[in-house]
Amino acid sequence: MAMIEIKDLHKSYQMGSNSLHVLKGINFSVEAGELVAIMGSSGSGKSTLLNILGMLDEANEGSYELDGVPIKNLNETKAAQYRNKFLGFVFQSFNLINYKTAAENVALPLYYQKMPRKERQEKAIKYLEQVGLKDWATHLPSELSGGQKQRVAIARAMAAEPKVLLADEPTGALDSKTSYEVMDLIQKINDAGNTILVVTHEPDIADMCKRIVHLKDGVIVEDKKVKQVRAAQYV
């Protein structure tokens, strides 16, 4: 069964008197364990699609099922609970909470899962170890480099053990060497069986995924499996 199943997805924004049709009928499914790159120039609708997949936004038309659970008519509370349970987010600008240490940041989604503090801390350390930042656990984000911040963000996204990891331009703010380190990490997480969607506009990053979906003007123009380029060779 597909992990993500969307059918005939439409989304338009009301901009004053005219409406902007951003997604014009997207049909798309992702199997468990896939590593998918969503590509497209700006304005192609790739971020909108990711926002809908991330339950941060809702489609006007069409259906969306996540691991067999229909996602529709969610109120804010329900959406928050689903996001917490099903999804992990990685943002371009990391979005770490600047007054919390790396470990506290990683533990935050677990706090919203009502996990006891001790367990939360243990788990946060465990995931920081996986991204190679165990020694940085008590540091504030301002004391970390960009690559380290993104690795903390990935640890945070993984800590809640989500079904799908959504990464919105995860390497957008990083130089290419750091980008490859981050992609190496993402590939390793994918190797462990996790489903990951990466939005990017950099072809070399897309080539490191297993499948590339091209979006143009709100429709999928190309959807192909590719031979994965391992990031490890560049690191």
Added chain:
Amino acid sequence: MRFIFDLNTWQEIFGSIKKNKTRTIITVIGVLWGIFVYIAMAGAAKGLDNGFERAFETVAMNSMFTWAQSTSMPYAGYKTGRRLQLKIQDVTVLENRIPEIQYIAPRNAKGVFGDTPAKVIRGLKSGDYAIYGDFPIYTKIATKKIYDGGRFINDEDIAQNRKVCVIGERTEKELFEEGENPIGAYIRLDNIYFQVVGVHKFTPGGGFESDSDVFIPFSTFKKLYNTADNVGWLTIAAYDDADVVQVEKDVKGTLKNIHKVDPRDERAFGAFNLGEVFNKIMGFAKGMTFLSLVVGIATILAGVIGIGNILLIAVKERTKELGVRRALGATPKEVKSQIILESVFLTTIAGVLGIILGAFVLNIVNILTKDGDFPYANPTVPIPYVLGAMGLMIVLGTLIGLIPAQRAVSIKPIDALREE
């Protein structure tokens, strides 16, 4: 409700408060100042209240004096300007006719209202002192503290026209050697020997007596100065629940009736109503208490609004953070509760600090004003007032926290996270 008692919630709140120290301190100072002003003012008002009460403690608070003057209207065949004289018989009539009267003490004096004081001699020492002719009942109206070993005039003294006297502190100092026991000694009052039976302590604020006077039995006074049934003035105490203003009217009315004075004649009898004066002063103190309540609450309100304002700015600053939290699974309710709890927590901490500071300052003022005539004693704020203020602050803190909290969740996470 479980949310409030959850340790995790508090860890989150402490985290956010600790990491925004400047904001927290400014916020706390606002409310702290408010509650401090409230406590200090309420306490000071209470201290003033207690001070007045202390100043009047030697005199029955609902007492009055009345004396006779001259008529200003012709009545019942008498011409105007007739000199009136209170008589000892008036006392019984007043007692019978006005049930509100608790005690009534007729008094006579020499050397108080402009006439020559009595010459008092003991051995080689002498002085001029005011002499009062009193009944023992007088002490029920104006407490006289008598030093150990002495007593005030009693009923036997009156019945037997005893030549005994109670002297003031200064009288004692001027007539006796230091360390000498005046009780039982004799002094000469206008050439008549009197035995000293007591020395009274001078307390300021009670009537027009001083520390250099001599009290003798009313009946002895009568014989000594040939006052017959004449009474200088009446000191009257009404029951605690009586309306002293009405009692004054009734007393004057009855006296006018006895002495055949026109009921409309306002000048025939004079009166000084301590109760009325006291009520005015207590009214002033009550006004102060009320004022402090209003000002204090207004200041607290201003402080709490300040908290709301700062939290509102903080929410704006933290838009992104709150967006991240929501993307990570914080429900709108959780975000709201966190902000409201922050508000309530800050308000409460500030309140407690303000109460402590206020109590501290009140204590210092109390120590500074301990000695001296300033009517200020034991400034306290009743516990219900303090609890009320705390309750008010918690309620206001919650209400004001609702605004930024609502603001925080009204922004969609997607908008909060949008890159700019």
